Amino acid sequence: MSIVEVIDLQKSYLDPQTKNNFQAVDGVSFLLDEVQIFGILGPNGAGKTTTLEMIEGLTDIDGGSACVKGINVANNPFQVKEIIGVQLQSNEYFDSLSLEELLILFGKLYQNNIDAKDLLSKVDLSEKINAKPEELSGGQKQRFSIACALVNEPTVLFLDEPTTGLDPQAKHNLWQLIKELNNSGMTIILTTHNMEEAETLCHKVAIMDKGQIIIEGKPLDLIHDIETKSGKKENLETVFLSLTGRDLRD
Amino acid sequence: MFTSLQMHLAGVFLKIFLRNRQAILFSLFFPLIFIGAFSFSGGERDPFLIGVADQSKSSISSEFIQSLEAEDLFTVLEGDFADLESELLAGDLEGLILIPQNFVSLEELGALEFYVDASQTRQVGVIQKAIDSSLISIERKIRNTSPLFKIELKDVKARPQRYIDFLLPGLLAFMIMNLSIAGSGFNVVEYRRRGILKRLFVTPIRPRDFIVSIVLARMLIVLVQLSVVLSIALFALDIRLVGSYFSFYLAVILGTFIFLCIGFALGSLAKTQEGIRPIVGLVTFPQIILSGVFFPISSMPEYIQPIVYSLPLSSLASALRDIANDGASFFSLSYPTFGVLIWVLIAFFVATKFFVWKEVAK
Structure with missing residues (x-):
């Protein structure tokens, strides 16, 4: 059974300015059948977050399907939410609760009595147990x-x-954490603009633009392909720019 | 009855409230404002200060002045017309009666002149009626006649009821409405704006767990706030609750539930705090005016009464008033308690209809 199976995902919105339908995600498919870190790359507005939100059950799926561990997201969103963990782009919490109280609360949402101290030590925040976010x-x-x-x-x-807005130290610290989680047997799907991050962390990446996956593969394979064409040393950023162009995106 | 998650979440919401000093201060300040309003509304009105310029100095005029002085409604100030007139213009007097020089003989009694600044004195009619009544009594005395008709007031309720007794249940209903809508509606908007609802939505929490836990927590907060006001009103302002506390608190709990649900619905419609304020105002402001909080609905034009009686605040205020003032039981299923029950169903339907987790979390 695949860990994540996404087939021909579709999502469109009504653009409030033009009053036209905007196709945010247009036929996205990918398959993750082994524990890995999978990166979704793309310029702003490429449809990365919308794709993620559909798999997480946050956004309705207009067409296609998404399954996590064989459970269909559209049909059983609560079952899927039981087995996934989600870190959103921006995270806000209830006021005046400490990290420990917040973790206990989140544990309760899954009917779990968690050891907040243990969890905080995993992310190197043991000493902040009584701090507020x-x-x-x-x-x-x-x-x-x-x-x-x-x-x-x-x-x-x-x-x-996950690393947007972080300084290099914090970024490398977080990468280390992500690698450790993956080594412990967790499949991780991340979106990023950071090519270094994708190259360092991801076993496989998909580059998206205009709602579609335009290429998918192992970072080194993608780099190798373009190096063969150009005849010089390249990196993932060159791959990305050659596929998505150099025009500014909103 | 409630799941452990609902109880835990309700505890979290209470903890958040108790750790918010501003919220606690406001929750105490708000009832205190009400109590202040109660104590002022309970007192009698000060007598009207009326100037009398007696230019006749006759026995009839002095009898008239004595008669006015005997009225509880007036405090009479005698003096020179010009001085009194300037006091009236300055707003220090509420009326001025000029007794003309020819106010002497019964056969040719000159007309009294009553000066008033109508823009300042809203009670002109009351003053004028009291003066007429004084004149009639004087006339009867002079003519040596007694009144043909007599009215004896019989209090069928056999207990005194002051305006404050009427006002208290309405003000409590008003307080329930405000605190409940603020407690659910404004919180939902704030949690939504800050992305907290979105964070919750990616977990397996069900919308009913979220709604129930907020209702539980806010219900407890409102009950404490309301009990503080009620206790002070009962002990400090000597208000008597005729009906049972059980019926009274049952109506309070159901009323709180109604307005918490309405708050959820309104909070689901608005995306920002700026957006929810006018929506809440649109729902609450007409009810404050129309729902018989400050004066009886029966004093309103008849054509509007059926609409007014159907408002949720009217049902709650009337139910509380029936229990507090008339000793009714909630289970008597009178019109107001029936109205409260109907509104419980409507409000719950509206809240669950509008509070679409996925949409609100966005």
């Missing part, structure tokens, strides 16, 4: 949001641009 630095906030996504020991962890 607003007292954390950017990197600490991201690590805490991952801790919240781990309360149910998920099979698949979704990370939406």
Whole structure:
């Protein structure tokens, strides 16, 4: 059984300005049948977050299907939510609750009595157990949001641009954490703009543009292909730019 | 009855409230404002300050002045017309009666002149009626006649009821409406704006768990706030609750439920705090005016009464008033308690209809 199976996903929105239908996701398919880190790359507005939100059950699926561990997201969203962990692009929490209280609360949402201390030590925040989220630095906030996504020991962890806005130290620290989680047997799907991140972390990437996956494969294979064509040393960023173009995106 | 998740979440919402000093301060301040309003509304009105310029100095005029002075409604200030007139213009007097020089003989009694600044004195009619009544009594005395008709007031309720007794249940209903709609509606909008609902939505929490836990927590907060106001009203303002506390609190709990549900529905419609304020105003403001909080619905034009009686605040205020003032039982299923029950169903339907988890979480 595949861990994640996405077939021909479709999503369109009514553009409030033009009053026309905007195809945000147009026939996205991919298959993850082994534990890995899968990166979805793409410029702004490519449809990465919408794709993720459809698999997470946050957004209705207009067409196609998404299954996690064989469970259809559209038919059994609550069952899927039981086995996935989600870190959103921006994470806000209830006021005046400590990290420990928030983790216990999130655990309760999954009917789990979790050991907050243990979970916080996993993300290197043990000493902040009584702190409030607003007292954390950017990197600490991201690590805490991952801790919240781990309360149910998920099979698949979704990370939406996890390192955006972090300094290099915090970024490398988070990459280390993501690798450790993957080594412990967790499949991770992440979206990112950061090519270095994708190259360092991902076993497989899909580059999206205009709602479609335009290429999918192992980062080194994609780089090798373009190096063969250009005859010089390239990186994932060159691959990305050669496929998506150099025009500015909103 | 409630799941452990619902109880835990309700506990979390209570904890959040108790740790918010501003919210606690406001929740105490709000009832105190009400109590202040109660104590002022309970007192009698000060007598009207009326100037009398007696230019006749006759026995009839002095009898008239004595008669006015005997009225509880007036405090009479005698003096020179010019001085009194300037006091009236300055707003220090509420009326001025000029007794003309020819106010002497019964056969040719000159007309009294009553000066008033109608823009300042809304009670002109009341004052004028009291003066007429004084004149009639004087006339009877002079003519040595007694009144043909007599009215004896019989209080069938056999207990005194002041305006404040009428006002308290309405004000409590008004308080329930405000606190409940703010407790659910404004919180939902804030949690939505900050993305907290979206964060919750990616977990397996069911919308009913979220709604039930907020209702439980806010219900407890409203009950405490309301009990503080009620206790002070009962002990400090000597208000008597004639009906049973059980019926009274049952109506309070159902009323709180109604407005919490309405708050959920309104909070689901608005995306920002700026957006929800006018929506809440649109729903609550007409009810404050129309729902018999400050004066009886029966005093309104007849054509509007059926609509007014059907408003949720009217049902709740009337039910509380029936229980508090008339000793009715909630289970007597009178019109207002029936109205409360109907609104419980409507509000629950509206809340669950509008509170679409996926949409609200976006």
